[in-house]
Amino acid sequence: MSPQARQALEPNATPPEQIRNFCIIAHIDHGKSTLADRMLQITGVVEPRQMRAQYLDRMDIERERGITIKSQAVRMPWAADVGDGQDVFALNMIDTPGHVDFTYEVSRSLAACEGAVLLVDAAQGIEAQTLANLYLAMENDLAIIPVLNKIDLPAAQPEKYAEELAGLIGCDPGDVLKVSGKTGEGVEALLDEIVAQLPPPEGRPEAPARAMIFDSVYDTYRGVVTYVRVVDGTLNPRERIEMMSTKATHDLLELGIISPEPLPSKGLGVGEVGYLITGVKDVRQSKVGDTVTTSARPAESPIGGYKDPRPMVFSGLYPIDGSDYPTLRDALDKLKLNDAALAYEPETSAALGFGFRVGFLGLLHLEIVRERLEREFDLDLISTQPNVVYEVTMEDGTDVRVTNPSEFPYGKVGEIREPIVRATILAPSEYIGAIMELCQSKRGQLGGMDYLSEDRVEMRYTLPLAEIVFDFFDQLKSKTRGYASLDYQEAGDQVADLVKVDILLQGETVDAFSAVVHKDKAYAYGTSMAGKLKELIPRQQFEVPIQAAIGSRIIARENIRAIRKDVLSKCYGGDISRKRKLLEKQKEGKKRMKNIGTVEVPQEAFVAALSSDDSVAEKAKK
Numbered sequence: 001m002s003p004q005a006r007q008a009l010e011p012n013a014t015p016p017e018q019i020r021n022f023c024i025i026a027h028i029d030h031g032k033s034t035l036a037d038r039m040l041q042i043t044g045v046v047e048p049r050q051m052r053a054q055y056l057d058r059m060d061i062e063r064e065r066g067i068t069i070k071s072q073a074v075r076m077p078w079a080a081d082v083g084d085g086q087d088v089f090a091l092n093m094i095d096t097p098g099h100v101d102f103t104y105e106v107s108r109s110l111a112a113c114e115g116a117v118l119l120v121d122a123a124q125g126i127e128a129q130t131l132a133n134l135y136l137a138m139e140n141d142l143a144i145i146p147v148l149n150k151i152d153l154p155a156a157q158p159e160k161y162a163e164e165l166a167g168l169i170g171c172d173p174g175d176v177l178k179v180s181g182k183t184g185e186g187v188e189a190l191l192d193e194i195v196a197q198l199p200p201p202e203g204r205p206e207a208p209a210r211a212m213i214f215d216s217v218y219d220t221y222r223g224v225v226t227y228v229r230v231v232d233g234t235l236n237p238r239e240r241i242e243m244m245s246t247k248a249t250h251d252l253l254e255l256g257i258i259s260p261e262p263l264p265s266k267g268l269g270v271g272e273v274g275y276l277i278t279g280v281k282d283v284r285q286s287k288v289g290d291t292v293t294t295s296a297r298p299a300e301s302p303i304g305g306y307k308d309p310r311p312m313v314f315s316g317l318y319p320i321d322g323s324d325y326p327t328l329r330d331a332l333d334k335l336k337l338n339d340a341a342l343a344y345e346p347e348t349s350a351a352l353g354f355g356f357r358v359g360f361l362g363l364l365h366l367e368i369v370r371e372r373l374e375r376e377f378d379l380d381l382i383s384t385q386p387n388v389v390y391e392v393t394m395e396d397g398t399d400v401r402v403t404n405p406s407e408f409p410y411g412k413v414g415e416i417r418e419p420i421v422r423a424t425i426l427a428p429s430e431y432i433g434a435i436m437e438l439c440q441s442k443r444g445q446l447g448g449m450d451y452l453s454e455d456r457v458e459m460r461y462t463l464p465l466a467e468i469v470f471d472f473f474d475q476l477k478s479k480t481r482g483y484a485s486l487d488y489q490e491a492g493d494q495v496a497d498l499v500k501v502d503i504l505l506q507g508e509t510v511d512a513f514s515a516v517v518h519k520d521k522a523y524a525y526g527t528s529m530a531g532k533l534k535e536l537i538p539r540q541q542f543e544v545p546i547q548a549a550i551g552s553r554i555i556a557r558e559n560i561r562a563i564r565k566d567v568l569s570k571c572y573g574g575d576i577s578r579k580r581k582l583l584e585k586q587k588e589g590k591k592r593m594k595n596i597g598t599v600e601v602p603q604e605a606f607v608a609a610l611s612s613d614d615s616v617a618e619k620a621k622k
């Protein structure tokens with residue numbers, strides 16, 4: 001690295017005119033991480049021998065699933081031509097998560113930039129998240145550089161998609177850059193364009209310091225590492241800083257930049273992006289979107305746009321082995337340190353024992369948390385069917401917020417409201433009919449439809465969140481042979497005709513199976529659950545009725561016929577020790593049963609009945 005380049009890496013020494021802050025926005029799998037890797041390599045911040053794929057994705061799960069969950073910011077020096085020769089610029093690349101569950105994090109990362117590279121796969125074209133992220137970037141007034149990626153692929157159609165992209169953002173198709181993150185082709189030209197097209201950051205160097213938090217991660221050794229973008233003034237080490245939303249103050253122990261390992265510095269000035277370490281142990285004290293200022297000279301007003309992360313989807317998590325409960329509690333406490341959006345409280349279920357009701361941003365968030373609990377903390381868990389939050393107004397005017405279907409109030413219910421989302425679906429036009437059919441079956445309302453090109457269409461729907469959190473995406477994919485893409489945003493709530501369906505075993509409600517569903521779907525839920533349980537619960541010594549009920553009205557019924565499984569039936573003759581052994585084994589098996597009233601239900605039956613994956617149910621059938 002040249003001395004000049006080294007200087008561009010030196011924080012607080014770079015004037016704002018020589019800084020460019022940008023992010024890469026793309027649909028999932030369009031190659032953002034690969035392009036970021038190439039940029040790190042080409043600018044020389046990562047030596048070729050240290051290079052590994054997806055350098056910026058640090059969490060194991062991110063790497064395995066190939067998705068980016070937490071954003072990171074890296075500073076790269078880049079020499080570009082300016083009017084009278086060459087100058088070295090400091091490029092700050094802020095990596096953003098790509099999934100809808102993390103839209104809020106994306107929008108904060110965007111707010112830390114002046115421009116965005118809009119990356120589109122040259123073999124796929126624009127997808128739903130391309131649009132959703134583009135709209136977010138436009139809301140944040142970012143300059144957009146349109147780029148087609150993967151031009152090395154034989155299936156790439158750069159000309160066709162350059163037109164589509166140009167039509168979308170209103171530029172000339174010739175202005176769309178063409179790169180390959182894999183081979184590196186066109187990446188240098190892209191770096192030059194970032195310098196040429198994006199405006200430098202603006203801010204008031206003399207004003208009281210203001211910096212926006214766009215990410216905050218928990219590190220076992222260093223406590224919380226907070227990523228910020230300085231808007232005004234300067235932050236210096238050993239200052240006392242204040243979080244403007246909570247007024248909490250902390251000593252700044254260290255600050256610096258990432259390139260791509262942490263590099264401590266003497267200060268962070270206007271337009272710079274870097275990290276802060278204060279010794280706090282919990283990311284909730286350093287929240288994404290909050291404004292950092294100094295205690296000595298606090299700023300008057302925070303940078304706008306802060307919002308508390310709000311869980312949208314809830315599910316009960318229970319250890320399969322009840323003695324793992326304390327481990328589960330500790331594990332959730334640990335995950336919470338690194339995940340401000342995770343919310344949970346203890347819950348007891350008659351059927352499943354002690355556990356937690358956990359709030360998530362969405363289904364992917366749920367899956368990731370569950371997978372981390374099982375993998376990093378070695379827990380076996382049962383999770384109940386995910387549900388959304390219902391707001392219920394009783395006839396006497398009291399409001400009840402329901403995060404657990406089994407707590408859904410009976411009696412004088414006035415109005416029930418459920419959350420809705422605005423969904424954008426992109427697909428080849430031949431699938432319009434199939435998509436409409438699916439959305440209608442999910443209580444969707446068509447808001448509008450536009451053709452992006454001759455054969456690709458964008459459809460906008462309003463849908464209840466409850467209908468899409470479950471298996472909407474899978475169904476959409478299968479009905480469109482994988483070609484449709486989906487993105488959605490919260491859009492308030494609506495009044496809906498919802499009922500709670502209970503499942504009763506021998507007259508006793510099994511709380512884990514209660515669900516809040518639309519009135520028209522109550523019967524289908526009841527019969528399918530009763531049918532499933534009939535297959536899963538072994539015969540008992542007496543007849544067991546399985547019923548589905550709305551309040552006191554039974555809507556479905558199945559019977560499990562009586563029989564005692566006679567383990568001795570194959571044992572002719574008089575070998576008493578063998579008989580005893582078989583009876584002992586039967587007793588062992590019974591320990592793993594849960595008793596619902598007098599009915600013994602094997603643990604696997606719960607797991608299978610609550611699982612949306614039919615193969616689990618198939619396996620558990622006796």
Ligand SMILES: Nc1nc2c(ncn2[C@@H]2O[C@H](COP(=O)(O)OP(=O)(O)OP(=O)(O)O)[C@@H](O)[C@H]2O)c(=O)[nH]1
Pocket residue numbers: 026027028029030031032033034035066067068097098149150151152153179180181182183
């Ligand atoms: N042929 C080719 N493949 C590429 C190129 N860029 C990325 N890929 C491949 O496309 C897949 C997705 O790339 P990623 O970089 O992980 O995509 P991403 O957009 O970062 O994905 P998320 O982090 O999940 O949003 C990987 O299998 C890459 O190897 C490219 O320029 N050419």
